[in-house]
Amino acid sequence: MTTSTQARPTVRDAAHKRTRSAKSSVGLGLRMRRHWQLYVMLALPLIWLAIFAYWPMYGVVIAFKDYNVVSGILGSPWVGLKHFDRFVESYQFWRLIRNTVFLHVYELVATFPLPIVLALCLNTVRKKWFSRSAQLITYAPHFISTVVVVGLIVVLTNPSTGVANRIIGLFGLGPVDFLGDAGLFRHLYVWSGAWQTMGFAAIIYLAALTSVPPELHEAAIVDGASRLRRMWHIDLPAIVPVAVILLILNIGSILSVGFEKVLLMQNNLNLDTAEVIDTYVYKIGLASAVPQFSYATAIGLFRSVIGLVLLVVANTFARRFAKSSLW
Numbered sequence: 001m002t003t004s005t006q007a008r009p010t011v012r013d014a015a016h017k018r019t020r021s022a023k024s025s026v027g028l029g030l031r032m033r034r035h036w037q038l039y040v041m042l043a044l045p046l047i048w049l050a051i052f053a054y055w056p057m058y059g060v061v062i063a064f065k066d067y068n069v070v071s072g073i074l075g076s077p078w079v080g081l082k083h084f085d086r087f088v089e090s091y092q093f094w095r096l097i098r099n100t101v102f103l104h105v106y107e108l109v110a111t112f113p114l115p116i117v118l119a120l121c122l123n124t125v126r127k128k129w130f131s132r133s134a135q136l137i138t139y140a141p142h143f144i145s146t147v148v149v150v151g152l153i154v155v156l157t158n159p160s161t162g163v164a165n166r167i168i169g170l171f172g173l174g175p176v177d178f179l180g181d182a183g184l185f186r187h188l189y190v191w192s193g194a195w196q197t198m199g200f201a202a203i204i205y206l207a208a209l210t211s212v213p214p215e216l217h218e219a220a221i222v223d224g225a226s227r228l229r230r231m232w233h234i235d236l237p238a239i240v241p242v243a244v245i246l247l248i249l250n251i252g253s254i255l256s257v258g259f260e261k262v263l264l265m266q267n268n269l270n271l272d273t274a275e276v277i278d279t280y281v282y283k284i285g286l287a288s289a290v291p292q293f294s295y296a297t298a299i300g301l302f303r304s305v306i307g308l309v310l311l312v313v314a315n316t317f318a319r320r321f322a323k324s325s326l327w
Contacts, residue, residue: 063298076294083298092280097255100276103186103262104254111194112250116243118198119205120231135206138199150264153192154179180269189265193258204246208239241324248318248326252311255303277303 032039058073063083065076087093118138125131141149157164157178165175178184212234220230259278266274277299285296319325 060297060301062294063301065294067294067297079294083295084302086295087299087302092275095272096275096277096280099273100255100257100278103189103273103276104257106186107190107193107257108250108254110190111198112247114194114198115201116205116236116239119202119209119239120235122202123206123209123235124227124231135199135202139203140199141196142200144196146258146260147264149192149196150261153188153265157188177269179265179267182270182272182274185265185270185274189258189261193261204242205239208242209235212238240322244318244322244324245326248311248314251314252307254310255307 067076122131159175159177281296315325
C-alpha cells in the first residue's frame with residue numbers, strides 16, 4: 001500500500017513532463033496559425049511602438065555629430081562629446097538645471113499628496129450622490145486644454161481687468177503683474193496644475209481603495225476605531241503600493257516639466273525662473289534663426305540619461321524600503 005502511494009506522485013510527475021515536452025515540441029509557426037487572432041492584435045501596438053518609439057531613436061546619433069541638413073545624418077562628421085561639453089560649460093547650465101529641478105520638486109511636493117487626500121475623503125463619504133458630484137467637479141478640469149488654462153490665468157491675473165487684482169484692490173493694494181513677476185511664476189504654474197490634475201489623479205487611488213475588504217472596516221468599527229483611524233490603518237496602506245510606483249515615475253521625470261504650459265506662461269520678465277531645459281531645447285533647436293539640431297539633441301539626451309539614472313535609483317530604494325517597485 002505504501003509503495004503504490006509513493007508511486008503515484010512519480011507517475012503524475014512523468015505525465016506532466018510528457019505534457020510539457022509535447023507543448024514545447026509544437027513549433028512557433030503552428031502556435032501562430034492556431035492563435036493568429038492574438039498575434040494580429042499584438043502586431044498593431046508593436047508596429048506603432050517600432051515606428052514612433054524606436055525608429056526615431058536613430059536620430060539621437062546627431063548628438064555626437066555636427067549635423068547639417070545637406071550632408072544628412074550619415075554624412076555629417078563625428079565630434080564625440082563636443083556638444084555635451086559645450087552645454088555643461090555654458091553659463092545657462094546651472095540656471096536651467098536649478099529652474100527645472102526646483103519647479104518639478106515644488107510641483108511634486110505640493111501636488112503629489114493632494115490626490116491621495118481627496119481619494120481618502122471621497123471614499124469615506126457616506127452619501128454617494130455627494131461623492132460622485134465632488135468627483136465629477138474635481139476631475140472635469142483635466143479635460144480642459146492647456147492653452148485654455150493658460151488663457152484663464154492670463155485673464156484672471158491681468159493687472160488692469162483681472163479678477164485677482166480687483167480682489168487685491170479691495171484691500172487697498174496696488175495691481176500686481178503676476179505673470180511678469182519671476183517670483184510668482186512657480187506658484188502660478190504649480191497651483192494651477194494642482195487644480196487641473198488633482199481630481200483625475202485621484203481616480204487611480206479610488207480604484208485601489210475598492211480592493212479593501214469591507215469586513216476590515218466593520219471589524220474596526222466594532223473595535224471602536226474612529227473614521228480617521230480606519231482611514232490611516234486600513235485605507236492608506238491599500239494605496240501605498242500605487243503611490244510608490246507613481247512617485248518613482250515622477251522622480252524619473254525630474255528634469256522634464258510641462259513644456260507647453262511653461263512655454264505659454266513665459267515672457268521676458270519671468271525668464272529667470274521660467275526658462276527650463278525643455279523650453280531651452282525648443283528655442284535653440286527649432287525656434288532660433290539658425291537651428292542647432294546637434295546641440296539641442298545633446299541636451300535632450302543628457303536630460304533623458306539623468307532621468308533614467310534617477311528612475312533606477314528611486315526604484316532600488318523603493319524595492320528595498322517600501323517593498324514595492326516597478327521591477
